[in-house]
Amino acid sequence: MPDVIFYRDQALPFLEAKRCLKSDFAYQKHFHEEYSIGLIDKGETYAWCDGTMHRVEEGRMISFPPMMLHACHPEEGANWSYKMLFIKQDWLQGLKQHELDGLHIPFLLEKGKNKACRIHINRTMEALTGAGSPLEIETSLIELIQSVVSWNDSDFTHKRHNNRQDRKYVNLVKEYLHENYTEKITLDDLERITDISKFHLIRLFKQSSNMPPHAYQNLLRINHAKTELMKNLRPIADIAAEAGFYDQSHFSRTFSKIVGATPQKYVISM
Structure with missing residues (x-):
């Protein structure tokens, strides 16, 4: 696997993701034109942000506003890896102004907020790297940003x-x-x-x-597929494509999570 991998979806030109496995690579001072938010998956690093040094441990998230000068320096020999999202500013303008005010970075998320945002950034990465639909990817991203700008933990469940x-x-x-x-x-x-x-x-x-709209859409797709599978007249791959899944493996994974069995087992059991 390459040390650094970038992920993009043509339907979502405002978003780019990066996964880095370079355990000893130090980034010199730089800035991004996008809003960036990341999660340390393994190890730890020191992040220099506009004149202040922050220690960022495993499981912690950190984010930077556009154009903020920063640098990352993992300790020598550290087994360090992380993921990062880069979000263009024009997309963020869809947020209300008082929500945008919450993006005052440098920003190390704490306790409950860090935990909630960690779930959402992982979901966004999983959707983007697993060829999730644009609806699923953008929904996960919105939930991440909403969690970042919430004023307290109770906002997550309010x-x-x-x-x-x-x-x-x-x-x-x-x-x-x-x-x-x-x-x-x-x-x-x-x-x-x-x-x-x-x-x-x-x-x-x-x-x-x-549930978010993409999950509701998947339920509709799976229910349609179950009806067609029960007829046992066509190949599973044809039914998967008709239901809107981009390939049979994606269909099988989604079907199993909802039905509790693979499409093949579902057909055999009838």
Whole structure:
């Protein structure tokens, strides 16, 4: 495996991910034009941020605003690896201004917030490196940013009362997903049909449905596939493609997580 790997999705030009396994590589002073946020997976490093030195241990997250000068210096012989996301500023403008104010970096996340954000950055990386859909990748990224800018841990689980207008937006999304679940849907599509911010939309949908839109779409796809598999008339690969999965292995993994058996076992058991 290469020491440094970059990941991108053409449908999401505002996002780039990096995974680094160079355990003894020190970065000289530099800055990024994007907002950057990373997680130390193994080992530790010293991060110099605009004149201040921070010790960043395994499991800790750190982020930098655009154009902030910084450098990273792992200890000699350290077994150091990390992942980093680079997010273009124009995408972040979708956040409300008071939320953007929370991105005052250099920023070492602490305790509950660090734990919550670590879950979300790992989900974003898993979706991007595992060829997840654009809807899944961007949703995970939004949940990460929302966790970063939350003022306290209770923000992660806070639910506000859903009014009639909120339910209207959620119903619009569900109707669209039911009509187009085999298609490659993006958050831009959902933003367009509801005419509300994708950041706000993710909150409303999760509060109402207890899952993000991409997970709801996958349920619709799997239920469709189960119906077709029960007929036992066509190859599994054809059904996977028809349901909207990019390949059979992706279909099999998703099917197993939801049904508890692979598509092959599901067919045999009938």
